[in-house]
Amino acid sequence: xxxxxxxxxxxxxxxxxxxxxxxxxxxxxxxxxxxxxxxxxxxxxxxxxxxxxxxxxxxxxxxxxxxxxxxxxxxxxxxxxxxxxxxxxxxxxxxxxxxxxxxxxxxxxxxxxxxxxxxxxxxxxxxxxxxxxxxxxxxxxxxxxxxxxxxxxxxxxxxxxxxxxxxxxxxxxxxxxxxxxxxxxxxxxxxxxxxxxxxxxxxxxxxxxxxxxx
Amino acid sequence: xxxxxxxxxxxxxxxxxxxxxxxxxxxxxxxxxxxxxxxxxxxxxxxxxxxxxxxxxxxxxxxxxxxxxxxxxxxxxxxxxxxxxxxxxxxxxxxxxxxxxxxxxxxxxxxxxxxxxxxxxxxxxxxxxxxxxxxxxxxxxxxxxxxxxxxxxxxxxxxxxxxxxxxxxxxxxxxxxxxxxxxxxxxxxxxxxxxxxxxx
Ligand SMILES: [Zn+2]
Numbered sequence: 001x002x003x004x005x006x007x008x009x010x011x012x013x014x015x016x017x018x019x020x021x022x023x024x025x026x027x028x029x030x031x032x033x034x035x036x037x038x039x040x041x042x043x044x045x046x047x048x049x050x051x052x053x054x055x056x057x058x059x060x061x062x063x064x065x066x067x068x069x070x071x072x073x074x075x076x077x078x079x080x081x082x083x084x085x086x087x088x089x090x091x092x093x094x095x096x097x098x099x100x101x102x103x104x105x106x107x108x109x110x111x112x113x114x115x116x117x118x119x120x121x122x123x124x125x126x127x128x129x130x131x132x133x134x135x136x137x138x139x140x141x142x143x144x145x146x147x148x149x150x151x152x153x154x155x156x157x158x159x160x161x162x163x164x165x166x167x168x169x170x171x172x173x174x175x176x177x178x179x180x181x182x183x184x185x186x187x188x189x190x191x192x193x194x195x196x197x198x199x200x201x202x203x204x205x206x207x208x209x210x211x212x213x214x
Numbered sequence: 215x216x217x218x219x220x221x222x223x224x225x226x227x228x229x230x231x232x233x234x235x236x237x238x239x240x241x242x243x244x245x246x247x248x249x250x251x252x253x254x255x256x257x258x259x260x261x262x263x264x265x266x267x268x269x270x271x272x273x274x275x276x277x278x279x280x281x282x283x284x285x286x287x288x289x290x291x292x293x294x295x296x297x298x299x300x301x302x303x304x305x306x307x308x309x310x311x312x313x314x315x316x317x318x319x320x321x322x323x324x325x326x327x328x329x330x331x332x333x334x335x336x337x338x339x340x341x342x343x344x345x346x347x348x349x350x351x352x353x354x355x356x357x358x359x360x361x362x363x364x365x366x367x368x369x370x371x372x373x374x375x376x377x378x379x380x381x382x383x384x385x386x387x388x389x390x391x392x393x394x395x396x397x398x399x400x401x402x403x404x405x406x407x408x409x410x411x412x413x414x
Contacts, residue, residue: 007407008396008400008404011374011403012374012380015313015374015375016313016314016316017380020321038347041302041306041349042406042410043403043406044302044306044309045303045306045352045353045356046375046406047306047309048303048306048307048308048309049305049356049357050371050372050375050376051309051312051375052264052305053372054264054271055267056262056263056267057263057267057279059263059266059283060280063262063280064255067258067284067287068251122321123317123324
């Protein structure tokens, strides 16, 4: 793996500030990358310091007594977080992350290029989709208007930033322009997360918009 | 509020590294080993009001914030046995619990039909094997670096962890252009990462 999320992206994940789609894409990278799990754990530690740094807000009178009765009533509390990124990937997607792509309802977009839109609704909704690009097919050069995460799940592509293979994570700013071309023998399957709604401005974005049908 | 936060962290500078943590970690151990209610009450006094403040800084009302702070502490009580000081400090652990509950709460509020059961299934995922991470050394270094960040970076980093929509909230509160906020955060996070490079 050669391409990883930027530090500020790991920090945003640790702070719980990413939208649903991007949090899922990042969690999927974490599932494959020890180094970035350690990075997220580092920024979670900054979160711990931020919590320590707060002046407490008084609990209402009797809060501790109410706590004890609540704790007594709850036989089973919910999950405690795991560290190095609390990895929360929807079950439906976990299969794809592990490399199983059976049963995906691919929708052809153009020759050698299809997509499947995934559910990423949540508190901060984003757009999450899978792309399948056949070897040799190049997407038009485009930028995104807002940050875009791409995680390669299978195969490889090459663009202005280099070669991206399984597990690699492209952490692109709105200004980054790229035109990835699938390379190798098998189709390149990647997970794309953008915040919603996307704003398309330039010509390339308009082309991409028509292609992708956002 | 930001000023008060800065003062507290500055105080920590003079304390021996993670001295606060040794204390809270042994309180958690007492809870885990023998259900020590007095030890828990001390943890509660330390953390419940901070978690409530954290949630209110993120925009929740006092009632919601207190409810989620209570739930956070229920998990601390119930899951104390799972706390592993080799993986995180007590404040980091509690921060992560509160952060997750905040996201779950906001998600339910914005999408009440979301199935809760799917979330429940994710309970206590098996920790991933991360060999060779010296968490204590990294935490000590992070504490050091964090305390010595330039004040304008220190301030935005704190807010980044409190605010619900950090970039726009910081820009608005500090009356700064969004680009300035982002570049200050970028500098601070890159520095933290850089300062940890020699540690395992
Ligand atoms: Zn990585």
